[in-house]
Amino acid sequence: MPALPSGSNDLSEDIRRYLEYHLGRFLGCDRFYLYEALAYTVRDRIMSEWRNTWCMYKRDGVRRSHYLSLEYLIGRSLGNHLLNLDLEEPVDKAVKDFAIALEEIEDTEPDAGLGNGGLGRLAACFLDSCATLGLPVTGYGLRYEYGMFHQHIENGYQVEDPDHWLRDGHPWEVERPEYTQFIKFGGRTEHFTDLQGRPRARWIDTEDVLAVPYDVPVSGYRNNIVNTLRLWSASATDAFNLHEFNAGDYADSVASKNEAENITMVLYPNDANENGKELRLRQQYFLTSASLQDVFRQWGDQPLTQFAECNVFQLNDTHPSIAVAELMRLLLDDPDKRLEWNDAWEITRNCMAYTNHTLLPEALERWPVRLFAQLLPRLLEIIYEINARFLADVRQRWPGDTDRVRRMSLIEEGPDPQVRMAYLAIVGSFSVNGVAALHSDLLTKGLFKDFYELWPEKFNNKTNGVTPRRWLAMSNPQLAELLTETIGDGWQADLGRLEKLKPWADDGDKNFMKRWQEIRLHNKRRLADMVLALTGVRFDPSSLFDIQVKRIHEYKRQLLNVLHVIHLYNRIRSGDTENWVNRCVLIGGKAAPGYQRAKEIIKLINNVASVINGDPAVGDRLKVVFLPNYGVTKMMYICPAADLSEQISTAGKEASGTGNMKFMMNGSITIGTYDGANIEIMDAVGEENFFLFGLKAEEVAGLRGRYNPQSYIDSDPDLAAVIDLLESDHFSAIEPCLFRGIIDSIKSPHDPWMTLADFRSYIDAQASAEAAWRDQDQWVRMSIRNCASSGGFSTDRTISEYNDDIWKLKALS
Numbered sequence: 001m002p003a004l005p006s007g008s009n010d011l012s013e014d015i016r017r018y019l020e021y022h023l024g025r026f027l028g029c030d031r032f033y034l035y036e037a038l039a040y041t042v043r044d045r046i047m048s049e050w051r052n053t054w055c056m057y058k059r060d061g062v063r064r065s066h067y068l069s070l071e072y073l074i075g076r077s078l079g080n081h082l083l084n085l086d087l088e089e090p091v092d093k094a095v096k097d098f099a100i101a102l103e104e105i106e107d108t109e110p111d112a113g114l115g116n117g118g119l120g121r122l123a124a125c126f127l128d129s130c131a132t133l134g135l136p137v138t139g140y141g142l143r144y145e146y147g148m149f150h151q152h153i154e155n156g157y158q159v160e161d162p163d164h165w166l167r168d169g170h171p172w173e174v175e176r177p178e179y180t181q182f183i184k185f186g187g188r189t190e191h192f193t194d195l196q197g198r199p200r201a202r203w204i205d206t207e208d209v210l211a212v213p214y215d216v217p218v219s220g221y222r223n224n225i226v227n228t229l230r231l232w233s234a235s236a237t238d239a240f241n242l243h244e245f246n247a248g249d250y251a252d253s254v255a256s257k258n259e260a261e262n263i264t265m266v267l268y269p270n271d272a273n274e275n276g277k278e279l280r281l282r283q284q285y286f287l288t289s290a291s292l293q294d295v296f297r298q299w300g301d302q303p304l305t306q307f308a309e310c311n312v313f314q315l316n317d318t319h320p321s322i323a324v325a326e327l328m329r330l331l332l333d334d335p336d337k338r339l340e341w342n343d344a345w346e347i348t349r350n351c352m353a354y355t356n357h358t359l360l361p362e363a364l365e366r367w368p369v370r371l372f373a374q375l376l377p378r379l380l381e382i383i384y385e386i387n388a389r390f391l392a393d394v395r396q397r398w399p400g401d402t403d404r405v406r407r408m409s410l411i412e413e414g415p416d417p418q419v420r421m422a423y424l425a426i427v428g429s430f431s432v433n434g435v436a437a438l439h440s441d442l443l444t445k446g447l448f449k450d451f452y453e454l455w456p457e458k459f460n461n462k463t464n465g466v467t468p469r470r471w472l473a474m475s476n477p478q479l480a481e482l483l484t485e486t487i488g489d490g491w492q493a494d495l496g497r498l499e500k501l502k503p504w505a506d507d508g509d510k511n512f513m514k515r516w517q518e519i520r521l522h523n524k525r526r527l528a529d530m531v532l533a534l535t536g537v538r539f540d541p542s543s544l545f546d547i548q549v550k551r552i553h554e555y556k557r558q559l560l561n562v563l564h565v566i567h568l569y570n571r572i573r574s575g576d577t578e579n580w581v582n583r584c585v586l587i588g589g590k591a592a593p594g595y596q597r598a599k600e601i602i603k604l605i606n607n608v609a610s611v612i613n614g615d616p617a618v619g620d621r622l623k624v625v626f627l628p629n630y631g632v633t634k635m636m637y638i639c640p641a642a643d644l645s646e647q648i649s650t651a652g653k654e655a656s657g658t659g660n661m662k663f664m665m666n667g668s669i670t671i672g673t674y675d676g677a678n679i680e681i682m683d684a685v686g687e688e689n690f691f692l693f694g695l696k697a698e699e700v701a702g703l704r705g706r707y708n709p710q711s712y713i714d715s716d717p718d719l720a721a722v723i724d725l726l727e728s729d730h731f732s733a734i735e736p737c738l739f740r741g742i743i744d745s746i747k748s749p750h751d752p753w754m755t756l757a758d759f760r761s762y763i764d765a766q767a768s769a770e771a772a773w774r775d776q777d778q779w780v781r782m783s784i785r786n787c788a789s790s791g792g793f794s795t796d797r798t799i800s801e802y803n804d805d806i807w808k809l810k811a812l813s
């Protein structure tokens, strides 16, 4: 299958053909159709490599990895493929025939928002790196009809709008109904003896749902590799309806069709916390079962004894951890497999690898046993059996230690017993990894201590990363050009080469530094335009851009940022403005719709912003905005324009963070706590190029039980003034006491996030940042050093480590 020609004339012809003959539109149509025609034109150029890649992976004996994730926060695809296929120039030229700039076409592509935040974006960056490294990795996920909700702000409050991203079609996907799978739910189990006299189980009287795959191409960076992201969509079976249909209940049968198709209707908008909804468990099992069956379909009749040598499943958090039990079920019960327990368990344990993403105990998934019994009865039996055998091992290793047995059981006993999904993942996997050095270390000392004592060899660290293609080459084209000019091409797929920039900072090359600063200023103007368009607030690009964008969560401490903003406001009001550094503070992020406190924090940010921006005494000294609807594409405008990157979580709570890496790569300087990957960022760039503050993780732990927030207020007049102003309803004049809940939470001795404990050192670190900013030469050098030291935070490095230590795949390029 030959590749299609990619000259600008060929491209232009194809765009026109798609527009007129396929889409039935003509010049002058809505821009979106031009985007669609261009997307098809580009997709055509992916097809032959996509097929070649698939053929290479399909050969017998090729070891492959399957990445199972409930989330892929992809964003836009067009620009990414243009970069990877080196089509930017010819396409730019081709679209001129349509009297439109490429950028305007790109702007009509909706974000594929099939994820919440960091965990989903990590999965998308991973796929990009796997393709770029030529690794045989397939992503498996769900094709949600509705992705992450859109956020708009009404009277300072978050309002959620549904994201019907598929409404106008998704030109990148290819439906493959021929690979549809049956997924069982409900019913009951039946035990019998087979012809060989062995005990067997059947799962019967189930309500089946069809899983229909849609493939999305994942192109590698200029290497002719195209991997696959396979997204499953739920569809009703004919059998599902037939019974009721024949009984004359036409309407009921159509209604039950809806029930089946609900499974992939909507992404759950919860980040780092779970809520135990039945539909969510259905989604998890649906993804897992469809993906495992798909792998067996491809495996065909090769001997199962070799299955584990050729297949590894990486579980992105506990969301797909039911895979452990599902793989057992398929190996034990499938009529063409029917392995003995020990053989099936041997395969399962050698195939599964689990990534943990959080230290927050409330985010560890547990499902009620009664829900399992009703929805997945056969899987519950298998989990019980895994648990019985596992606990026998524990008892043998620690005779008489009943408390340990209770702690480690896959079943949490109580009035409403629960299945502990993280423990199922650990017991069934050969590898358990955290996502930054500190996080992996804390896992072995805290949440998973008992398991670490049993199997220390399973535990390892894989510090997260971000793909430099999207987060540097695409987001910051001017800086990318300067980098290529300065250190040559090739850094895009070998980010360590950024090291070569260091001499340019150390020597203080005037010309280079000037260009660095001009590019950053250009990026800040671009962001200022966006801020003005979305909020009506004017950012002066010469001010210090101080940015915190991420999901709104108490542990991420947007509140600490707000306390600093109020402190600055107090200083302006009291005339304490000598050597003032003008500052524009931008905060953005979505709150889970059911997370009331997070929504109050958004309201507080908006109220503080409107008071400060409306106070003529403040002027350009301080501007504050809440940027609505933060997402992947917004971040591509934000991270190249940030001077200060706010990474201020309570130490020990942010597993890694990846926003921190995107900012660093683009030359922002971090103000941050000693938490997650911040630590590794600081190690890479040096403490003198990082504004460190706050308690360390062990200090936070040590303070628990004796935390006394009032003592910080009493001993710090600045903090007292901030709290006073909040309590005086200065920011809630129309609705007195509106922020009582927030204020009480940070004044409470039980505040798990210990916000006030870090106030003083945060204020001091902000003052250090201002001092550094006053010496612009020095700031630019710090900025260059941050970019130059960011090579280790490419997902190419992360994925190479996954491959060396866990997957052990052979690269195909």
Ligand SMILES: *Cc1c(COP(=O)(O)O)cnc(C)c1O
Pocket (backbone or CB within 6 Å): 116, 117, 118, 119, 121, 549, 550, 551, 630, 631, 632, 635, 656, 657, 658, 659, 660, 662
């Ligand atoms: C990178 C990214 C995140 C993760 O940000 P953190 O600061 O690490 O929490 C979340 N959402 C989007 C859209 C991102 O691009």
